Amino acid sequence: MRIVLTACLLLLSLASPAHALTIAAASSLRLAMPELTQAFEQQYPDASVTVVFGASGKLASQVLNGAPYDLFLSADTGYPERLAGEGVTATDPETYAEGRLVLWHHDPQREALTPPDLTGDDIRRIAIAQPRHAPYGQRAKEALQALALWEPLQPKLVYGENIGQTAAMVESGAADAGLIAWSLTFAPDLAGREFTLIDDRLHQPLAMAMVITGRGGSSEEARQFRSFMVSEAAAAILGRFGFEAPKGH
The missing domain is CATH 3.40.190.10 (Periplasmic binding protein-like II)
Incomplete structure (x- = not known):
């Protein structure tokens, strides 16, 4: 590479x-x-x-x-x-x-998730961008920390190299859910997929x-x-x- x-x-x-x-x-x-x-x-x-x-x-x-x-x-x-x-x-x-951060999931038939739903047994893998070099990953970490979910969700977290790769992990089913950029939910083939906007008071702008x-x-x-x-x-x-x-x- x-x-x-x-x-x-x-x-x-x-x-x-x-x-x-x-x-x-x-x-x-x-x-x-x-x-x-x-x-x-x-x-x-x-x-x-x-x-x-x-x-x-x-x-x-x-x-x-x-x-x-x-x-x-x-x-x-x-x-x-x-x-x-x-x-x-x-x-x-x-x-x-x-930008805005959203919680998105793979199943197009499912209603929108809320952050506490991520602790459920049916959510096995949660994708976020790598916080070390991706701003959306850092903000996802901040939001989960603010909600006291960062530590409980550690075993489920998988990391994309960038927010585009993170969204692709959710779309493909490699992850059941993910915290991604709102802007990436506008792809034509994703129309109608449910997502939840993350309260921007939970993380730095x-x-x-x-x-x-x-x-x-x-x-x-x-x-x-x-x-x-x-x-x-x-x-x-x-x-x-x-x-x-x-x-x-």
């Missing part, structure tokens, strides 16, 4: 068209990004956007190690702030949305921030996409996928 990743990053770093833009985006944006990039490219027809998805922490590490990304869209504010502190960004972090990387500092397209992400057009698209406007906006 490391060899494949290195090869991919090397290919991305080779000479590319002047208007090409490479974005590192949190996995929670996977369903929204096609519409966002399409709207951006309609506004800037000369631009060409490539998106690489992953856990925010892992993408931040790649930026820190010189990965050829022009813009980093994180699922939190912490990782962009760390990169800015390391001096590898061309801009300060700017929030563009807030899922404020999402972006930065232009040092590599993207001279990219006009990176600056244009950054501005686009805080536009009304982008907010409307993000809203259709369960993202909320940042507090104070």
Whole structure:
């Protein structure tokens, strides 16, 4: 896997068209990004956007190690702030949305679960994203701790490398239930599946921030996409996928 990743990053770093833009985006944006990039490219027809998805922490590490990304869209504010502190960004972090956490289950015939239901014998495996590098995983841990469920549920917990993988574990039945991004429940083949929004007072906010990387500092397209992400057009698209406007906006 490391060899494949290195090869991919090397290919991305080779000479590319002047208007090409490479974005590192949190996995929670996977369903929204096609519409966002399409709207951006309609506004800037000369631009060409490539998106690489992953856990925010892992993408931040790649930026820190010189990965050829022009813009980093994180699922939190912490990782962009760390990169800015390391001096590898061309801009300060700017929030563009807030995510929400939901409790979702595999059985399409079942009614929505509540967190206490997770202790039932019929729920054998519960998926969350890895808290060490995925903001949604960290917030899931915080919510379960606030509900005094973290310790009792330890034997049932299974971890996805990112929130996209976590959602896939629930969808496939590898896990009976999971705490995932609301934005990932909008896939067409998941329409009608029941879920429960987690009270956002149970965890730190899922404020999402972006930065232009040092590599993207001279990219006009990176600056244009950054501005686009805080536009009304982008907010409307993000809203259709369960993202909320940042507090104070």
